[in-house]
Amino acid sequence: MRLDQPKAPRTRLLPEWDPEAFGRFSERIARFLGTGRFIVWMTAVIIVWVLWNVFAPKDLRFDEFPFIFLTLALSLQASYAAPLILLAQNRQDDRDRVTHEQDRKQNERSIADTEYLTREIAALRMGLGEVATRDWIRSELQDLVKELEERRTVFPAEAVHRSDEPDR
DSSP, X not given: OOTTSOOOOOOOSSOOOOHHHHHHHHHHHHHHHTSHHHHHHHHHHHHHHHHHHHHSOGGGOSSOTTOHHHHHHHHHHHHHHHHHHHHHHHXXXXXXXXXXXXXXXXXXXHHHHHXXXXXXXXXXXXXXXXXXXXXXXXXXXXXXXXXXXXXXXXXXXXXXXXXXXXXX
């Protein structure tokens, strides 16, 4: 036996199958069993069955009045339908569980991102408290313009005299 080479595959007595394929098949059956079309077809088959076995000639009837064979067929259908429906529900529960886990993780990431952005905005606001904003500068300039206009009205001769002086 060499350890640097993989083992040769063993022959299997039982056939191998894909469990997902069987699960998809069971979901299709369960989906069909839950439709109105199935109920209509099942009702039509039962009505035809009963009518045939009541009104057909005696030698062509295959299930007399207590309809034992019909009961057996319906029991067999129910005994296969129930586990297939449960299998489909279990698969859906697994998918839902994975989806909910992914949603929960996404929500946690979103909350963390929101908290980070909130902290960043708070830091920017604190930093802006020390920075001159456009509105503050505008109000300061308006105050200066008002002050200069007041000086002009208080000392009009000085303002004219200064304007006559040549530029140096």
